[in-house]
Amino acid sequence: MSKEFALNTIEYYQTTRENQFFDRKSAKIRPDDIVRHLVAFANASGGKLVIGIENDGRITGFRETGAHTIENFKTVAVKRLTETPISVHTIEVAVTNDKGEDDCVLVIEVDSSYGKVIQSFDHEVYLRQANESVKLNYEQRTQLLYDKGQCYFEDEIVERSSLDDVDKEVINFYRKHMGLPNKPANEILEARGMLVDGKLTTAGILLFGTNPTKYLPQARLRFIRYDGIFAETGKRLNIIKEVTFDNAIPKIITEARTFINTQMREFQYLNTEGIFERMPEYPEFAWFEGIVNALTHRNYSMHGEHIKFIMFDDRIEIYSPGLLPNIVTVDNIMHTRYSRNPKIARVLSEFGWVKEMNEGVKRIYTEMQSLFLKDPVYSEPGHQVLLMLENNILNRQIRITDSLKRKLTPEVFNELNAEEKLILQYTFAKGQISPADVVRLTKRSRVTAQRTLQNLAKKKFLVWHGTNKNDPTQYYTLN
Numbered sequence: 001m002s003k004e005f006a007l008n009t010i011e012y013y014q015t016t017r018e019n020q021f022f023d024r025k026s027a028k029i030r031p032d033d034i035v036r037h038l039v040a041f042a043n044a045s046g047g048k049l050v051i052g053i054e055n056d057g058r059i060t061g062f063r064e065t066g067a068h069t070i071e072n073f074k075t076v077a078v079k080r081l082t083e084t085p086i087s088v089h090t091i092e093v094a095v096t097n098d099k100g101e102d103d104c105v106l107v108i109e110v111d112s113s114y115g116k117v118i119q120s121f122d123h124e125v126y127l128r129q130a131n132e133s134v135k136l137n138y139e140q141r142t143q144l145l146y147d148k149g150q151c152y153f154e155d156e157i158v159e160r161s162s163l164d165d166v167d168k169e170v171i172n173f174y175r176k177h178m179g180l181p182n183k184p185a186n187e188i189l190e191a192r193g194m195l196v197d198g199k200l201t202t203a204g205i206l207l208f209g210t211n212p213t214k215y216l217p218q219a220r221l222r223f224i225r226y227d228g229i230f231a232e233t234g235k236r237l238n239i240i241k242e243v244t245f246d247n248a249i250p251k252i253i254t255e256a257r258t259f260i261n262t263q264m265r266e267f268q269y270l271n272t273e274g275i276f277e278r279m280p281e282y283p284e285f286a287w288f289e290g291i292v293n294a295l296t297h298r299n300y301s302m303h304g305e306h307i308k309f310i311m312f313d314d315r316i317e318i319y320s321p322g323l324l325p326n327i328v329t330v331d332n333i334m335h336t337r338y339s340r341n342p343k344i345a346r347v348l349s350e351f352g353w354v355k356e357m358n359e360g361v362k363r364i365y366t367e368m369q370s371l372f373l374k375d376p377v378y379s380e381p382g383h384q385v386l387l388m389l390e391n392n393i394l395n396r397q398i399r400i401t402d403s404l405k406r407k408l409t410p411e412v413f414n415e416l417n418a419e420e421k422l423i424l425q426y427t428f429a430k431g432q433i434s435p436a437d438v439v440r441l442t443k444r445s446r447v448t449a450q451r452t453l454q455n456l457a458k459k460k461f462l463v464w465h466g467t468n469k470n471d472p473t474q475y476y477t478l479n
Helices: 002-009 008-013 032-045 069-078 137-150 170-177 185-191 201-210 249-265 282-295 340-352 361-369 394-409 410-415 419-429 433-442 445-460
Strands: 024-027 047-053 088-096 102-110 126-129 132-135 221-226 239-245 264-269 277-281 309-311 315-321 376-378 384-392 462-465 475-478
Touching: 024 032, 032 047, 032 069, 032 102, 032 126, 032 132, 069 088, 069 102, 170 185, 170 201, 170 249, 170 340, 201 249, 201 340, 221 249, 221 282, 221 384, 249 282, 249 309, 249 340, 277 419, 282 309, 282 340, 282 361, 282 384, 282 433, 361 410, 394 419, 410 419, 419 433, 419 475, 433 445, 445 462, 445 475
Parallel strands: 024 047, 221 309
Antiparallel strands: 047 102, 088 102, 126 132, 221 239, 264 277, 309 315, 315 384, 376 384, 462 475
């Protein structure tokens, strides 16, 4: 008997809403009628089926089930699922039925089937979705086969493709990296299972194609940067930068890394030895590993969906199409490894981008912690995986303030008014400040902003840079 059996009570079985992991049925139905529910639970994340309780919660038990005994229900999975057997555990629970008689109900706990799609005795495939056991159509069954690892979308042959679709620059990069400078491209791709009868597979197109989106429009990474902490639309649209990367995966990785680094801010602070040091807004490894993981493990069979790297003032959100593969969950992601695209993962591992044994995910956590940032947050909104990294501006503001106090002495810093402190903090973090920056920060007029900057320069806190007082490019730096 599992611990979960022991934790649940009859009242729980009567009152709990049927859901992804729980269902109840009358014992008056035929034993064969519960098989689709057992199959559906096994193809999903497992679950529990209670026999002998009506939908309205009444306990009717097994005393009046006619020809169907409790033993028929206990053994139906073994007898009817001979081609694709499942793992079940059963227990009889003594109860008093709704007529006041001694009776029992049957609890059947179904384990999830990892690595195999379960097919019912009628050759149909069912999957538990919310509170229903849904029969899958052909496309859905194929997708489930991908998710279970019985076949891989990356191994599908891309019709009309050929060696002419191979990016010579990428294949040469791979040759050099692997120490195979004279190996023909066709032999390399055939050895990796990415070229079959002269046609490239999906993995071959994604990793080495000159134009992957010609065959797979969803194979791209889109960078979006918003001004602020919310995504506005319409007249208030606040996108300030948008770039799409749609080359072969190795090029996406290198090009995106270079570009996104230009969008990251750096913060300066004074260490205990009085030396200025720079601190990145986010640890590079954290967001870069998020990109690599998305490119490696996303569900490429989902058409119309692409990877998104969204940057707000206070956070980064990396969206990867498809749920986490097979046995991986948001709770065990640090310790459980399973690749939806093993061939892609192998090549990117050979390049040194994909880490083994979940080292990459673990290091995202440690890198964020090393900068005193919150732990990364994984979730699965809307059939996609989301990795969120927060930059914790408040903590950085405290660091900047402390550094300024050490530089100016606490007494001098505390004599400044709130606007003057804000201006110095901004200048310290950014390296310089303009009158337009002060207008935006303080919501004051340009004349007032200019006067405040001049006063700080007069007090020797700032240094003015410009040709004349009307110079549009003028700015100030810390003295």
